[in-house]
Amino acid sequence: SCAVSSGPQENVYVERVVDGDTVRLDNGDLVRLIGINAPELRHGQHVAEAYARQATDALAGLVEDRKVRLEPGVERLDRYKRRLAYLFLPDGADVQKKLLEQGLAFVIAVPPDIRRADEYLAAENTARDAGRGLWARADHLFKDPKSLSARDKGRFRLVKGEITRVIRAKKNIYLKLGDSFGVRIPQSLWREHWRGNPDRLRGKTIEVRGWIGKNRYGYTLPVRHPVMMQIL
Structure with a gap:
């Protein structure tokens, strides 16, 4: 299942994956993937959340040290000055969707960048129904x-x-x-x-x-x- 992009795209090179939803490009730009939220790696006194490492590794397996296509969001930067964008593999496959289908991220919809929200929810539900990744113990996810x-x-x-x-x-x-x-x-x-x-x-x-x-x-x-x- 690959969602083909419809916006203007640029070719970029991912130097390093920071965590399950953030990458650093070879020009130093930090990019926060739109439409998903991955579990957080350890920082400060917060311990790593479940599946944080798996999400980071999965994203690295897809994009690290590779050329990908980047489609900027309607909102260009978040409050941490990271670029907001969708990433696509050279074959057009949607990187965000791949993580959701593996149960390694949660769908989020933050206006104005919501045009793929329903499609991403469907991808998350695929993982949820199959009990993949984070959804293996779904009852523990909800507080x-x-x-x-x-x-x-x-x-x-x-x-x-x-x-x-x-x-x-x-x-x-x-x-x-x-x-x-x-x-x-x-x-x-x-x-x-x-x-x-x-x-x-x-x-x-x-x-x-x-x-x-x-x-x-x-x-x-x-x-x-x-x-x-x-x-x-």
Whole structure:
């Protein structure tokens, strides 16, 4: 299965794979792959996450010390000044998709770069259904909202729970999973992607993913695309 690219591309040379979703080019540029998030290697006092090494090795096996095609994102740089891009092998195969199909990364959708999100979710689901990689112990991947702690702040997490309250604020909709965790969706994006009355979600179980934040009400997770929140 190779997703053929449709944007303008440049040929680049990958000097080194930094981790499962970041590479360094021979000109020194760091490139963060769009649409996926791989488990993190050890840094600082954080120990390596499960499958971080396998994801890094798999990406290295595909692109390290090789010429690949790079397609820049709509958003060119992330806040760490890394280039945001899709990588393709010389035969056109989508590198991000290959990692997802092996269960070595999670799909993410961060606007404005969302045009492959549904295709990438399908690739992740292939790995999930087959129990590959990270999905071999899927029940351990999802955190209970009650178990979130200071250690999770700023980290990418998968959370699963029941929506106990729906709060409609001026700019955002908050889906509360218990007292101390809420999913935050901007009203404008709710209208674009989900539509309808959010109250209908009360009592539903959801799987949500993203980077955990904290406010005075507890832990929060901002969601800006349906790929990041599955309603079960």
